[in-house]
Amino acid sequence: MQIANDPVFHRADLAQYFVDYIKSPDASSGLFLAAPRRTGKTTFIKEDLMPLLRDQGATVIYADLWEDKAINPSQVIVNAIRAAMSANEGLITRTAKGAGLTKFKVAGFEVDLAAIGAHDGISLARALESFALATRKAIVMVIDEAQHAQTSEEGRQTLFALKAARDAMKGAGSPGFRLVATGSNSSKLATLVNAKDQAFYMAPLEDLELLGMDYLAWVLQMSALRQKPTLSALRQGFEMCCHRPEPLRAVLRELGRVRSDAAVAPDALDARFLALMRQNLQAARDSFLQGVHGMAALDACVLRRMALLGKDFTPFDAAALAHYRQLLEADGSTPELPTQSSVQSALLRLQKEGLVWNAGRGVWLIEDTQHSEWIRASLSAQT
Ligand SMILES: Nc1ncnc2c1ncn2[C@@H]1O[C@H](COP(=O)(O)OP(=O)(O)OP(=O)(O)O)[C@@H](O)[C@H]1O
Ligand SMILES: [Mg+2]
Numbered sequence: 096m097q098i099a100n101d102p103v104f105h106r107a108d109l110a111q112y113f114v115d116y117i118k119s120p121d122a123s124s125g126l127f128l129a130a131p132r133r134t135g136k137t138t139f140i141k142e143d144l145m146p147l148l149r150d151q152g153a154t155v156i157y158a159d160l161w162e163d164k165a166i167n168p169s170q171v172i173v174n175a176i177r178a179a180m181s182a183n184e185g186l187i188t189r190t191a192k193g194a195g196l197t198k199f200k201v202a203g204f205e206v207d208l209a210a211i212g213a214h215d216g217i218s219l220a221r222a223l224e225s226f227a228l229a230t231r232k233a234i235v236m237v238i239d240e241a242q243h244a245q246t247s248e249e250g251r252q253t254l255f256a257l258k259a260a261r262d263a264m265k266g267a268g269s270p271g272f273r274l275v276a277t278g279s280n281s282s283k284l285a286t287l288v289n290a291k292d293q294a295f296y297m298a299p300l301e302d303l304e305l306l307g308m309d310y311l312a313w314v315l316q317m318s319a320l321r322q323k324p325t326l327s328a329l330r331q332g333f334e335m336c337c338h339r340p341e342p343l344r345a346v347l348r349e350l351g352r353v354r355s356d357a358a359v360a361p362d363a364l365d366a367r368f369l370a371l372m373r374q375n376l377q378a379a380r381d382s383f384l385q386g387v388h389g390m391a392a393l394d395a396c397v398l399r400r401m402a403l404l405g406k407d408f409t410p411f412d413a414a415a416l417a418h419y420r421q422l423l424e425a426d427g428s429t430p431e432l433p434t435q436s437s438v439q440s441a442l443l444r445l446q447k448e449g450l451v452w453n454a455g456r457g458v459w460l461i462e463d464t465q466h467s468e469w470i471r472a473s474l475s476a477q478t
Contacts, residue, residue: 103142104313109304110143114151116301117235117273125261125274125298127241127288129281132463133339135306136277137239144275145237153273154179154232160243160250169249172238172257176219180226219253220260223272227264233271234264241276242283245455254287254294277303280464282406286454305338314343320351322358328365332372337465342379346371380469387470393433394441396422401451401461402470408459410442411435425477 116122130136137159145155158175160168227234236257244250257274264272274295278284281300288298311329324332329343336342349371350364359367387395396419401408409415419433442459445451452460461467 102317103138104306104310106139106143107147109139110147113144113275114147117148117275118151121299122273122275123261123265125276125295127284127295127298127300128275128277128303129284129300130277130279130303130305131337132279132465133341134303134337135340136279136303139303140237140239140275140277148235152232153235154226154230155235155237157237157239159239161240164243167247167249168244169247169253172236172244172253173219176222176226176236180222218259219256220263223260224263224269227270227272231270233273235273235275238274238276240278242278242280242287242452242454245287246453251294258294274298280452280460280462282460283452283454286458306333306340310340314340314347318347320347322364324350324365324368325361328368332369335369335372336376342372342375346375349375383466383469384473391441391444392423392426392428393419393437394444396426396433397438397441398445398450398461399470399474401459402467403474405467406458406460410438410457410459 113126113128117126128136141157145157148155156175156179158172160171162171223234223236238244241254244254261272261274264270276284276287276295278287281302284300287293288295288300290296308326308330311326311333315323315326315329332346333343346368350368353367387398390398397410399422400415400418415438416433419438423433442451442453446453450462450466452462454460461470
């Protein structure tokens with residue numbers, strides 16, 4: 096069986112823009128890229144940005160901190176560095192491995208692959224530096240969903256180790272090092288660059304442009320539909336689903352399923368497409384809100400307060416406790432005053448469900464901005 100991969104709309108100009116940015120001194124502290132969930136960050140990074148960086152002579156190391164949430168983020172980063180070193184050291188590594196050795200010499204340094212990042216082993220900074228010197232290529236470390244590095248002490252330490260590498264490789268003799276980090280929410284990423292005690296304090300944070308009209312024109316061109324909606328209807332539908340390709344694809348597929356022999360007037364087809372989009376989004380929203388409704392009452396109220404306040408959310412102060420009580424009452428519950436510990440348990444349950452994210456230091460955020468919007472709209476509809 097031949098499994099077809101998703102066709103990719105390439106964003107060459109955007110990739111060139113970021114490659115120029117990454118090479119420039121403006122990115123010497125690192126570059127942080129944010130875009131909402133499911134809008135194409137990973138696709139852009141893997142399909143456009145990384146190939147172009149490689150074409151331009153960099154060694155690119157990629158680590159996705161969300162790939163396996165069970166593995167500690169620091170381990171994911173170290174593994175990615177080890178794998179890249181093994182793959183790139185070619186003959187040296189192969190010879191070393193063939194001989195059952197994990198140690199080899201590059202550019203005068205002895206490198207022990209197994210010991211990179213380990214407690215007493217070679218430091219990440221030293222390993223990356225020798226790697227860059229041996230290959231005579233700049234290293235770009237790409238960390239997808241970098242905010243997860245903050246969720247453990249080792250993860251935070253690893254970011255500091257990468258900062259040390261960055262600083263060590265600033266000298267004229269070194270090919271150089273850049274960190275590129277992505278995240279699905281600029282508030283989450285901002286916690287990595289806005290606090291003085293963070294490794295990448297004051298690194299630039301950029302919004303990754305959302306897929307736009309050129310992407311939609313490509314979707315229309317690629318579509319096998321006998322009759323296609325207009326570009327303008329497609330744009331409206333795409334805005335409704337927050338610029339996410341998946342709902343758009345699903346609705347276009349559904350549109351193709353509506354069988355009709357007679358040709359439909361373009362206006363009627365556009366209206367049908369937009370109605371399907373509305374229905375699909377409503378179904379997704381209703382099912383999410385039903386889920387919220389079905390939660391323990393306090394969990395739902397904590398989530399609601401978080402949606403209402405965004406980055407100003409505080410979980411435990413007197414105003415928060417009073418707010419939960421007010422929300423519980425509005426919900427028809429006759430609650431006891433929520434306590435710090437009951438709120439803490441609610442937060443942990445929400446975190447386990449993947450609905451909220453803990454940025455440390457009492458900062459909590461809703462994972463998916465679409466969820467916040469749905470909750471806010473449902474609350475304002477009630478009042
Ligand atoms: N340039 C593109 N061309 C075609 N399809 C795309 C493109 N970008 C994204 N998609 C599609 O959109 C969906 C989401 O893409 P992707 O996983 O890259 O987004 P993401 O922002 O990294 O998501 P997450 O927030 O889950 O990490 C995928 O199904 C992907 O195939
Ligand atoms: Mg992604």
